[in-house]
Amino acid sequence: MIGRSRTNRFVLLEWWRSIDRITLGLFVALLIFGFVLSIAASPAATYRLSLSYSFYEDKPFFFLKRHGIFAVMGLASAIIVSMLPINNARRLGVLALIGGIAVLAVLPELGMSVKGSKRWIKIGPLLLQPSEFVKPGLIVFAAWMFSVRKKHPEFPGIIILFMVFGVLIFLLINQPDVGQSILLTLCLASVVFYAGLPMKLISALFGVSLIGGILAFQFLSHMRDRIISFLYPENLAATQTGKALQTIANGGLFGVGPGEGRAKYNLPDPHTDFIFAVAVEEFGFLLSVGLIVLLLAFVARSFRNALHLNDYFSQLAVAGLATMIGLQTMINLAVNLNIAPATGMTLPFISYGGSSMLALSFSVGLILAFSRKRPGAYGFGVN
Amino acid sequence: MKDLSPIALPELPDQPAFMASAPTLNVLADEVQLVRQTRVRIIMGMVVFSLFFLLLVSRLAEISLLRAPKTLHGMPTSQVKARADIVDRNGALLATSLRTYSLSANPKKVWNVVASTEAIISALPDLDPAVVESRLSSNKSFVWLRRNLTPKERQAVFSLGLPELEFAVEPKRVYPRGRLASHILGFTDIDQNGTAGVERAFNAQLFEAGGADIRLSLDMGVQFAVEDELRAGMKKYGADAGSGIVMNIKTGEILAMASMPDFNPNRFGAALPHERLNRASMSLYELGSTFKPITMALAHETGVIGHEEKLAVQDKLVIQSKSITDDHPSSVALGAYDILAKSSNRGAAMIALRSGAEAQQDLLRRLGLFSRVPIELHESAAPLVATKWQDITTATVSYGHGISVTPLALASALATLLNGGVYVEPTIEKHRIGKAIKSQRAVSSQTSEYVTQMMRYVVTDGTGRNAAVKGYEVMGKTGTAEKLIDGAYVKNRLVTSFVSAFPYSDPQYLVFIVYDEPKAYEGSWGYATAGWNAALSARAVVERIAPRLGVRKIVETSALSHGVAGGVQ
Numbered sequence: 001m002i003g004r005s006r007t008n009r010f011v012l013l014e015w016w017r018s019i020d021r022i023t024l025g026l027f028v029a030l031l032i033f034g035f036v037l038s039i040a041a042s043p044a045a046t047y048r049l050s051l052s053y054s055f056y057e058d059k060p061f062f063f064l065k066r067h068g069i070f071a072v073m074g075l076a077s078a079i080i081v082s083m084l085p086i087n088n089a090r091r092l093g094v095l096a097l098i099g100g101i102a103v104l105a106v107l108p109e110l111g112m113s114v115k116g117s118k119r120w121i122k123i124g125p126l127l128l129q130p131s132e133f134v135k136p137g138l139i140v141f142a143a144w145m146f147s148v149r150k151k152h153p154e155f156p157g158i159i160i161l162f163m164v165f166g167v168l169i170f171l172l173i174n175q176p177d178v179g180q181s182i183l184l185t186l187c188l189a190s191v192v193f194y195a196g197l198p199m200k201l202i203s204a205l206f207g208v209s210l211i212g213g214i215l216a217f218q219f220l221s222h223m224r225d226r227i228i229s230f231l232y233p234e235n236l237a238a239t240q241t242g243k244a245l246q247t248i249a250n251g252g253l254f255g256v257g258p259g260e261g262r263a264k265y266n267l268p269d270p271h272t273d274f275i276f277a278v279a280v281e282e283f284g285f286l287l288s289v290g291l292i293v294l295l296l297a298f299v300a301r302s303f304r305n306a307l308h309l310n311d312y313f314s315q316l317a318v319a320g321l322a323t324m325i326g327l328q329t330m331i332n333l334a335v336n337l338n339i340a341p342a343t344g345m346t347l348p349f350i351s352y353g354g355s356s357m358l359a360l361s362f363s364v365g366l367i368l369a370f371s372r373k374r375p376g377a378y379g380f381g382v383n
Numbered sequence: 384m385k386d387l388s389p390i391a392l393p394e395l396p397d398q399p400a401f402m403a404s405a406p407t408l409n410v411l412a413d414e415v416q417l418v419r420q421t422r423v424r425i426i427m428g429m430v431v432f433s434l435f436f437l438l439l440v441s442r443l444a445e446i447s448l449l450r451a452p453k454t455l456h457g458m459p460t461s462q463v464k465a466r467a468d469i470v471d472r473n474g475a476l477l478a479t480s481l482r483t484y485s486l487s488a489n490p491k492k493v494w495n496v497v498a499s500t501e502a503i504i505s506a507l508p509d510l511d512p513a514v515v516e517s518r519l520s521s522n523k524s525f526v527w528l529r530r531n532l533t534p535k536e537r538q539a540v541f542s543l544g545l546p547e548l549e550f551a552v553e554p555k556r557v558y559p560r561g562r563l564a565s566h567i568l569g570f571t572d573i574d575q576n577g578t579a580g581v582e583r584a585f586n587a588q589l590f591e592a593g594g595a596d597i598r599l600s601l602d603m604g605v606q607f608a609v610e611d612e613l614r615a616g617m618k619k620y621g622a623d624a625g626s627g628i629v630m631n632i633k634t635g636e637i638l639a640m641a642s643m644p645d646f647n648p649n650r651f652g653a654a655l656p657h658e659r660l661n662r663a664s665m666s667l668y669e670l671g672s673t674f675k676p677i678t679m680a681l682a683h684e685t686g687v688i689g690h691e692e693k694l695a696v697q698d699k700l701v702i703q704s705k706s707i708t709d710d711h712p713s714s715v716a717l718g719a720y721d722i723l724a725k726s727s728n729r730g731a732a733m734i735a736l737r738s739g740a741e742a743q744q745d746l747l748r749r750l751g752l753f754s755r756v757p758i759e760l761h762e763s764a765a766p767l768v769a770t771k772w773q774d775i776t777t778a779t780v781s782y783g784h785g786i787s788v789t790p791l792a793l794a795s796a797l798a799t800l801l802n803g804g805v806y807v808e809p810t811i812e813k814h815r816i817g818k819a820i821k822s823q824r825a826v827s828s829q830t831s832e833y834v835t836q837m838m839r840y841v842v843t844d845g846t847g848r849n850a851a852v853k854g855y856e857v858m859g860k861t862g863t864a865e866k867l868i869d870g871a872y873v874k875n876r877l878v879t880s881f882v883s884a885f886p887y888s889d890p891q892y893l894v895f896i897v898y899d900e901p902k903a904y905e906g907s908w909g910y911a912t913a914g915w916n917a918a919l920s921a922r923a924v925v926e927r928i929a930p931r932l933g934v935r936k937i938v939e940t941s942a943l944s945h946g947v948a949g950g951v952q
Contacts, residue, residue, distance in 0.1 A: 150417060190428060196420040248443070249450040285447045289440055296436050303429050307422050315418065319425050323432075330435050337442045 015083050018373040020305060026298040027078065027364050030349035031071045033291060037350055038067040038271065041278045044264040045271035045352070063271050067352045074349075074361030081365025082372070086314065089369035090140055093317075096362065097137025097164070103130035104171040117175050120355075131172060131180045132359035135324055136366060138168065139187055143316035146195040150312060161188075169212075178216060178223045179331075179343035185209055186327055191320040230341035240268045241338045247277040248336065255284030271352040273344060276336045292333070295348065299326040305371040308378045314370040321363045466554065466575050467589045468596040469568060469582075471603045472638075472813045478558050478568050478582065478648075480575065483531040485553040486540055489524050492547035496520045499545055503528065506539040519547070531555050556582075558648045564606050566642045566661035567599070567760070567811065570651040579651075579659070581811060584759045598813045600636035605629050608927040609639040612920050613896070617643050620901035620916040626663040626790050627920070628895040629928065632798045632884065634814045635807035635821075637758075638892070638932075640664070640791070661762045667787035668897065671864030672913075673880045674783030674793070676834050678731045679723055680800050681746050681781075683830040687737035693718045696729040703775045707732050710863065710912070711846070723837050724845025726861065728782045735781030740772050743780065749825040750796035751806060752788055757821075758809050764789050783862060790880070794895040797882050801838070801858070801890040804831040839887045847881070850918040852925045854936035856887035859921065861913035866900070876900050881917035883925055886934055894928075896921045 042064035081089060103121055111118035112127065120127045141164065145157035165188055172181045189209070193202060217224055229239070236242040247263040250256065261281040264270050270278050280288045302322035309315040325348050332347040334340035346356040469478040486507075493499050500516045507529060518526040531553060532540065540548060556571045569580020577583035585597050609627040617625050629639040642662040646654030660666065682688045693716035700707045711725050722730030735743055747753055755765040767787035769776045779785035791809060799806040804826040814820065838858035841847040847859040862880040865872040879901055883894040896917045907915040930936070 194421050194424050194428065196417060196424060245446060245450075248446045251447045253448060280443070280447050285444060288443060288447070292436065292440060292443075296432075299432065300429065303425060303432075306425055310418060312417055312421070315421055315425075319421075319428070323428060326432050330432075330439065333439045333443075337439060337446060339439070339442060 011083070019082060019368055020301070020371050020373075023298065023301050023305070023364070023368060023371065024082075026294065026301060027349070027361075028075065030294060030298060031075060033294065034275075034350040035064075035068060035071055037275055037279050038064045038352060040258060040261060040282045041264065041271040041275050041352070042067070044261070044267065044278065045269070047265055048268060048270065063352050066354075067271075067357075070352075070354050070357040074357045077358060078361040078365040078368065081362060082368030084369050086311075086370060086372070086374075089366055090144055090313070090317070093137050093140030093366055094144065095137075096133045097141050100130045100134035100137055101164075101167065101171070103128075104134065104168070107171075108174065117177060119175050119177055126354055129355035131175075131177060131184075132355040133362065134168060135180075135184055135187055136321055136359065136363040138165065138184065139191055139320035139324060140317050140366060142188060142191040142195075143313050143320055146191070146316055147313035173216070173220070176220060176222070177344075178220060179345055181216075182213075182343075183324070183327060183331065183345065185212075187320060187324045190323040190327075191316055194316055194319050226341045236338075240274070241335065241342060243267045244274045244277040244336050245338055247274070248280045251280040251282070251284050251288070253285050255280065255282050255287065258282050272346055273332070273342070273351070274336060275351050276333060276347055279350075291350070292329075295329045296326075299323075299329070302367050302371070305367075309371065310377060314377070318367050318370050321367050325360065325363065464554070464575055464590060465592070466556070466571075467591070467594045469585075469589075470596050470598050471564075471601045471606075472599060472636075473602065474598070475603045476559055477564060477599070477601070477603070478556060480554045481557050483533070483553055483555045484537045484550040485530040486528040486532055486537075487549050487551060488519060488526050488528055488545075488547045489549065490519050490521050490526060490547065491524055493519050499547065502543045502545060503540070503548075506543055507532075507536060560603070561649065562645050562647050563603065563610065564601055564639075564641075565645050565648045566659075566663070566762075567601060567637075567640055568648055569762075570648040580661075580760060580762065583761055584811075599811055600631070600634075600638060600813045601640075601811070602629075602638045602931070604931050605928045606639040606641065608931075609894075609924055610641045610643075610645070612923045612927070613641055613643045615923075616896075616898065616901075616916060616920040620898060620904055620911070622898040622901040622916070624657075624662055624666075624899035625920075626661075626666070626897045627924065628663050628791060628794045628893075629924070630794055630798055630809060630893045630895070631814075632802045632890050632893050633807070635795070635798075635809045636814055637809055637811050638928075640811075661760075662790070662897070662899070664756065664758065664760060664763045664789050664791040666899075667764055667767050667789060668878050668880075668899075669784050669787050669864045669867065670790070670793050670878065670880050670897070671783040671862035672726045672728075673797070673860050673862030673882050674780070674786075675723055675726065675731050676797060676800055676838055676860055676882075677746065677750065677752075678734055678781040679719060679837055680826050680830050680834050681738050681743055682719060682734045683833045684746065684826055685738040685742050688719050688734055691718065694722065694730050694733050696722065696727045696733075698729075700729045700732060702732070702736075702778050703773065705775055707778060720837055720840050721845075723860070724841050726782075726846050731781040732778035735777050736774065740774070740777045743777055744772065746826070747780070747786075747796075749806065749823075750799055752786070752792055752796050756789065756792050756795060756809060758791065759811050763791070766792060783864060790895055790897045793880075794882065794893060797860075797884075797895075798893045799825050800831055800834045801884050801893065802831065803828045835887065835890060838882075838884065842883075846914050847883075847918055849914050850881060850883050850922045850925075852885070852922055852929065854938055855885045855925060855929050855934060856937065857883055857885045857922070857925055858887055858890070859883040859918065861918055863912040875911075877911055879911070879913035879917045881913050881921040883918075883921040885925060885929060886937070891934060892928070892932060894921050894924050896924070 043060035045063045046060050084092060107118050107121060110121060112120040112122055114120060119129050142161055145161045148155050149157035168184060169181055233239060243266055247267050250263045261278060263281055264278045267274050267277060279291060299322050302318055306315050306319035328345055328348050331340060331343060331345045335342050346353050348360050466480045468476060470476055496516055496519045499519055500512055503515055504510060504512050510529060554575060556575055558568060567580055569577060569582040571577050571582050577586035588594055589597060609629060613625045613627050625643040627641045630637055640663045644658045646658040695716045696713050697715060707729050709727050709729055713725055713727060717725060717727060717730055752766060753768060756763045769785055776785050795809045804824055806823045806825040808821040838860055842851050842857050842859045846861045850859045851857055860882050864878045865874060866876040866878055868876060878899055880897040884890050885892060898916050901911050901916045903909045903911045
């Protein structure tokens with residue numbers, strides 16, 4: 001019986017046996033949660049964004065439909081990626097980085113300008129945001145570089161890594177997209193930290209980032225305006241964060257009930273950046289904490305897998321990807337709760353958005369692929 | 384090997400010296416070292432994460448549980464604005480808002496255009512089937528079918544049960560008295576914003592939440608009497624236009640203000656511009672001899688004419704090569720009373736010239752004739768005054784030429800002369816007990832008494848005899864002015880006016896009637912002057928309103944009833 005299950009004839013069975021089913025289950029649960037919340041957010045988003053009231057009346061679930069399509073596409077891509085052997089998954093991650101950089105490089109020429117930034121490129125019917133795919137790519141690349149460096153100390157992995165990072169930051173600031181730049185920096189910093197670089201070097205990198213931040217504050221006026229208006233709000237109730245706070249405050253312990261939310265209609269981007277506020281208004285504090293716990297559980301489960309992995313590369317990559325998802329969650333929640341200035345960060349798996357959904361599903365696929373059970377993968381020296 | 388629990392970190396065994404040279408084991412040890420270090424750091428990362436999540440959850444609790452929303456900034460929905468009523472001084476309704484329903488349809492929800500059209504036509508037979516059908520088959524999401532349905536019509540449509548039909552509450556401003564007081568009330572636009580008259584002047588107050596009705600100084604009965612007499616007079620005298628004002632001399636309250644031709648504010652869109660014009664407060668006229676009481680007040684204030692002095696009005700009077708003539712030429716010199724009673728232009732001009740331009744202008748200013756009447760209505764025109772005030776101006780203004788004012792302006796100036804010399808700002812709002820009346824002394828009370836006596840004399844012995852009403856001691860003054868057309872006065876195009884006030888013993892009410900281009904009629908002996916039209920209308924108005932206003936009628940006691948205690952006075 002054991003012998004039969006170990007054969008590779010049944011690829012799906014083998015996949016099912018080796019995959020971390022808890023991570024997959026949490027991922028699917030989050031996708032369902034996001035779809036349900038999209039039912040609440042879609043009419044409000046259609047109402048806010050459509051030019052005519054009649055469009056809102058005719059197609060209140062315009063965004064829900066698209067969200068559903070993205071969720072299914074995301075789940076499928078995560079499963080496909082998770083089936084790859086670890087080396088191929090790593091190569092795919094690095095490929096995503098290279099492709100992402102290439103697309104970022106041509107964005108100033110071919111990109112679509114939305115709200116003053118060129119962040120999107122139109123591929124067929126899809127609007128893709130390459131910066132979303134660059135993040136998991138860079139993390140995988142970083143983990144790879146560190147693991148190669150360990151095997152071959154003479155290999156200049158760190159220098160290559162920081163050169164690639166420098167190019168990326170240049171391209172992102174050029175868009176401009178300060179929020180993604182900060183997230184990317186934090187992701188790389190976490191991988192560097194996990195990789196066990198000496199604290200001295202990490203402090204030096206921190207100093208460089210701080211200088212970069214100060215320079216950005218000096219030279220990027222819209223970022224300066226955002227931070228100043230966050231620190232010294234003139235009329236909080238009129239800002240999007242103020243409206244999000246009103247929406248959240250309207251929820252209370254149990255929420256006003258599904259579909260009963262009213263403040264959400266007053267909220268900009270209720271389906272993307274501020275979907276969490278919509279969730280609190282309609283489902284209340286308790287269920288929203290449930291959502292946070294679910295997201296935290298996903299991140300914690302990946303960290304647990306990273307802890308147990310014996311392979312240096314997989315450990316770094318899984319921990320780095322989990323950190324990315326966790327950071328994005330935290331930043332989004334912090335913006336919703338007016339702890340951080342508005343950044344345009346989505347809530348992973350919950351917010352509407354094709355690029356974000358596909359990139360995060362891709363990351364989940366990579367996490368699943370790296371954390372698959374295989375001989376010698378878990379418990380150092382046990383197998 | 385040791386049995387390791389999954390989370391427990393693998394312990395590094397002390398390396399025995401004999402194994403130091405074994406490279407494979409060294410590599411293994413390196414990897415173990417590295418993975419172990421990484422595990423420590425990952426745990427540190429997890430701790431930091433957990434702390435941040437705790438912070439976020441407590442912040443969420445603070446906002447969602449402790450900050451109860453004071454006001455919910457919800458989805459804006461269509462708001463139905465409440466607008467208060469307008470009532471007259473006795474509370475009779477003049478303007479109100481009715482809650483009506485407007486019918487619209489969403490053509491995208493129509494199943495069967497023909498069937499729906501038939502059903503709608505059966506409920507609202509006055510709609511055009513072709514129009515309804517074309518609207519229902521459009522590819523819009525919203526079409527109007529009919530605005531402002533009555534409750535009965537709405538119920539009929541409601542009973543059809545068609546899912547594509549929708550009702551919107553649309554209040555409609557309604558003027559139940561039709562044309563009555565149309566110029567004072569004004570009208571509103573489709574959103575109930577006042578655009579003319581009281582509706583505009585009191586727009587903010589009418590929209591105030593829970594605001595009380597606006598109670599006007601108007602008396603519906605008096606207003607009707609004035610409008611009725613004006614309408615009859617317009618027809619009888621063939622006048623182009625007419626206006627009438629009834630004013631409380633002591634409080635400045637306007638009891639009636641009418642302008643003919645008028646319009647129906649319920650259908651103000653159908654009214655022509657000249658019908659919408661409130662001539663009583665917007666039209667500027669050279670009103671002629673009705674100005675002369677002011678000149679008499681000037682004479683008394685400046686003391687330029689002795690009590691018994693007579694002026695030589697029979698002689699030619701030429702000022703700046705312009706000859707001044709009289710309509711009722713006198714062959715003898717006249718005293719002040721007779722100058723007014725016979726309406727002598729020459730006499731008035733002589734008095735004014737004696738008083739001087741400065742004193743005259745000063746008096747006109749104090750009587751409010753140099754500025755727009757400060758009434759609440761926006762429809763109040765500023766006067767036309769000569770920019771270069773010469774001797775000829777002083778002379779002509781003394782008998783009401785060379786200065787154009789609104790009937791309302793002259794009415795308030797004349798009311799001042801009868802009110803003990805105190806100018807009272809005319810108002811369209813009912814006077815409330817305890818509210819200060821905006822007033823200012825313009826002339827002395829002696830002057831007022833002097834002019835009051837003179838105006839009584841005009842009706843008993845002068846040109847205003849036609850305006851006399853038995854028992855009400857009417858005072859008055861006629862005014863007939865030629866209209867200035869293209870720079871020249873035209874003989875047969877007149878503006879006639881009559882100011883009437885009663886009772887003489889305690890002047891309370893003033894009636895002012897103006898006709899624009901009245902014609903001679905059968906029985907007027909070819910005359911179209913004020914005594915033959917405006918004075919008659921004024922008399923008719925006084926006859927109708929005096930009993931209503933509670934002015935005591937003085938009945939001359941006969942010899943038989945003389946001395947009977949409690950007898951009718």
